[in-house]
Amino acid sequence: xxxVKQSASALFLAVLSFAAAAHPHxxxxxxxxxxADDAQISGLKMRWTMDEITSADLLYxxxxxxxxxxxxxxxxxxVMANVLGQHxxxxxxxxxxxxxxxxxxxxxxxxxxxxxxxxxxxxPLAQPQPLAGxxxxxxxxxxxxxVDMSYAExxxxxxxxxxxxxxxxxxxxxxxxDETLSFAIALDKDDAPPEDMDLxxxxxxxxxVQCQ
Amino acid sequence: xxxxxxxxxQKGRWIQLWxxxxxxxxxxxxxxxxxxxxxxxxxxxxxxxxxxNQQMSGLLKAVAEDPSKAGGSLLIFSFLYGVLHALGPGxxxxxxxxxxxxHPSKLKSSIGLTLASSLLQGCVAIGLVVVVxxxxxxxxRQLHLSSFWLEKGSxxxxxxxxxxxxxxxxxxxxxxxxxxxxxxxxxxHVHDERCGCGHQHLxxxxxxxxxxxWRARLMIILSMGMRPCSGAIMVLLFSKVIGVxxxxxxxxxxxxxxxxxxxxxxxxxVHSFRQLAVRLSGNKAPVLWRQVGWTTLALAxxxxxxxxxVTMWMSAVPMGRGLRPF
Numbered sequence: 001x002x003x004v005k006q007s008a009s010a011l012f013l014a015v016l017s018f019a020a021a022a023h024p025h026x027x028x029x030x031x032x033x034x035x036a037d038d039a040q041i042s043g044l045k046m047r048w049t050m051d052e053i054t055s056a057d058l059l060y061x062x063x064x065x066x067x068x069x070x071x072x073x074x075x076x077x078x079v080m081a082n083v084l085g086q087h088x089x090x091x092x093x094x095x096x097x098x099x100x101x102x103x104x105x106x107x108x109x110x111x112x113x114x115x116x117x118x119x120x121x122x123x124p125l126a127q128p129q130p131l132a133g134x135x136x137x138x139x140x141x142x143x144x145x146x147v148d149m150s151y152a153e154x155x156x157x158x159x160x161x162x163x164x165x166x167x168x169x170x171x172x173x174x175x176x177x178d179e180t181l182s183f184a185i186a187l188d189k190d191d192a193p194p195e196d197m198d199l200x201x202x203x204x205x206x207x208x209v210q211c212q
Numbered sequence: 213x214x215x216x217x218x219x220x221x222q223k224g225r226w227i228q229l230w231x232x233x234x235x236x237x238x239x240x241x242x243x244x245x246x247x248x249x250x251x252x253x254x255x256x257x258x259x260x261x262x263x264x265n266q267q268m269s270g271l272l273k274a275v276a277e278d279p280s281k282a283g284g285s286l287l288i289f290s291f292l293y294g295v296l297h298a299l300g301p302g303x304x305x306x307x308x309x310x311x312x313x314x315h316p317s318k319l320k321s322s323i324g325l326t327l328a329s330s331l332l333q334g335c336v337a338i339g340l341v342v343v344v345x346x347x348x349x350x351x352x353r354q355l356h357l358s359s360f361w362l363e364k365g366s367x368x369x370x371x372x373x374x375x376x377x378x379x380x381x382x383x384x385x386x387x388x389x390x391x392x393x394x395x396x397x398x399x400x401h402v403h404d405e406r407c408g409c410g411h412q413h414l415x416x417x418x419x420x421x422x423x424x425x426w427r428a429r430l431m432i433i434l435s436m437g438m439r440p441c442s443g444a445i446m447v448l449l450f451s452k453v454i455g456v457x458x459x460x461x462x463x464x465x466x467x468x469x470x471x472x473x474x475x476x477x478x479x480x481x482v483h484s485f486r487q488l489a490v491r492l493s494g495n496k497a498p499v500l501w502r503q504v505g506w507t508t509l510a511l512a513x514x515x516x517x518x519x520x521x522v523t524m525w526m527s528a529v530p531m532g533r534g535l536r537p538f
Contacts, residue, residue: 025442027262051262052269056450060345060352115269115454148258175255203258 024148027051030140031156034209036163040128041136041209043106044090048119048149055117058110067111076110079119088123089149092138099136100126131167131211141204150205157207167211174203232488264293269450272463276456283459290447290463294470297443304329304436305478306520307370311432312482314513315377316506322483325432326476332437334468336362337444338461345452352449362439364528369435371521376428377514384507388500443467 031047050058058075065071083089084103092099101123108121129136140149151157154171246253271289274282298305308329312322340362344355444464451460493502 024258024261027265051265052273053265053446053450056446056453057352057356059453060449115273115450148262203255 024142024145026054026147028054028147028149029152029156030149031151031158032140032207033158034160034163034167034169035122036131036160038162039132040130041125042128043122043124044092044138045122046120046140049113050117050119052115055115058117059112059115062112062117072110075117076108076119079110080105080108080121083119083121086142088140089142090123090138090140092125092136094129094134094136099129102126131163134211136209137206138209139201139204139206141200143200145200145203148203151207159209163211167209170208170210172206172208174205229492264296268293268447272447272451272456272459273454275459276454279456279459283462286459286463287466290466291470293443294467294472295474296470297441297467298471298474303367303370303439303520303524304333304475307373307432307436307517308475308479309482310513310516310520311428312479313486314509314516315428316486317483319480319483321429322479323476325429325436326479327472329433329436330468330472330475332433333439333441333471334444334465336438337440337448337464340440341445341448341452345449355445355449359440359442359445360528364525366435366438367521367525367528369431369438370517371525373428373431373435374514374517374519374521376431377517378511379514381507381511381514385504385511388503388507441467441471 028051029049031049033045034041035043035045058079062069062071062075084105088101088105090101092101102125104124106122106124108119111118111120142149150173151171157169157171159167159169267289271282271286275286308322308326311317311325340358341355344350344358345352348354444467447463447467448457448460451457451463
């Protein structure tokens with residue numbers, strides 16, 4: 001009888017450990033605004049708010065430094081360097097092609113919001129892209145899925161006031177039933193590029209911008 | 213008469229296997245379900261993880277405001293966090309399952325191993341934070357660097373343990389294979405209380421276990437417990453930032469208790485499967501054959517640990533990945 005109980009608990013443990021194996025350890029909530037003039041998109045203005053426990057790491061080092069202090073600049077530079085090392089954790093697509101970014105952000109900084117650390121920066125496109133009649137898609141994610149990066153609300157991706165009449169912006173969140181998320185299907189596709197199999201990409205939200 | 217009794221005994225043995233059959237059926241059903249529901253399982257686990265993360269920081273903030281209200285909830289929550297977090301793959305589980313599956317051990321001492329290593333793991337996390345942040349006054353970055361080296365160190369210990377187990381098993385194999393040749397038929401044979409019946413028996417399991425096993429056990433505890441849990445360090449750091457470090461310590465200890473529950477269940481499971489295997493293998497095989505078999509299994513255990521240690525050592529990510537989001 002004891003063995004039965006133990007066998008059942010082993011199965012339970014086995015199932016749970018599969019689920020636990022692939023979970024993110026940090027959570028970042030994203031807010032993004034398109035940077036554009038009347039005719040062209042030039043970049044993305046991003047605001048990344050880290051979860052409180054992850055933030056503790058940075059806030060401990062910051063102590064009670066005032067905004068604009070040297071230590072904030074140091075921490076911002078350190079985190080920004082890591083973000084740049086991962087190509088801003090962002091992909092930007094136009095007509096099925098990746099749009100390139102500049103290697104350095106236009107501006108960046110870090111601040112405290114309650115118990116959370118917030119990284120802000122402007123991601124510049126290498127070449128400004130035309131708006132009229134075009135459709136753009138972008139995603140921000142960690143391919144390894146150690147960090148979950150997501151828009152908590154659809155309205156967290158926004159357009160500048162001047163474009164709100166001409167363009168439309170929407171956040172698409174993949175659901176477990178979506179084909180993109182189905183491992184069973186993806187595993188059968190030998191021709192799928194390996195980076196499409198990354199867990200982080202499978203969960204990544206997509207932001208679509210469509211202009212008239 | 214004897215034929216009947218043998219066949220009945222044979223039948224009884226197969227009936228005794230029913231838990232194993234049931235386990236296989238359930239496991240197969242579970243695997244099929246998992247294959248189909250995998251995306252949902254993943255999605256749910258992410259949502260839970262996010263809630264757990266928020267709940268933990270929320271509880272610590274609540275404790276900072278009013279310890280009498282939230283203290284109990286924090287303890288229970290930390291305990292459950294420990295139980296669940298220990299479910300993931302980890303080097304400690306490789307060490308304890310390999311050791312218990314390939315080496316004879318008593319139930320009590322196995323439980324002692326898991327309890328001691330979980331407690332050690334909790335204390336290492338607390339000690340690390342106190343030493344690095346409070347005593348040495350270093351920035352949080354140093355915390356992760358030290359944690360990374362402790363991790364490497366524990367993998368090195370796993371490798372050392374593997375080498376030790378291999379060495380012991382090899383020595384034993386050589387002794388086992390040589391012994392009958394020159395011990396049993398030696399003419400100049402000094403009699404003592406151990407050789408009453410005129411020939412040397414092979415060493416019993418008890419003797420094989422040996423008196424120097426404390427060395428292996430100590431290495432198991434150290435290699436499992438030396439690497440601090442990153443979750444515990446994060447909670448300690450956060451509690452320090454909001455000024456309730458004492459509660460962070462309590463929470464880390466509750467997590468260690470939860471971890472020990474999971475690891476101990478795993479250890480019990482492996483232990484009972486080994487007992488079952490020992491029982492089923494029975495006494496039919498010749499003694500020498502059996503001894504060689506079990507010693508070879510011990511050798512395999514050592515090799516598994518050695519390979520696992522090398523793999524983990526190579527794939528340990530230096531810094532950055534630990535707690536910093538990038």
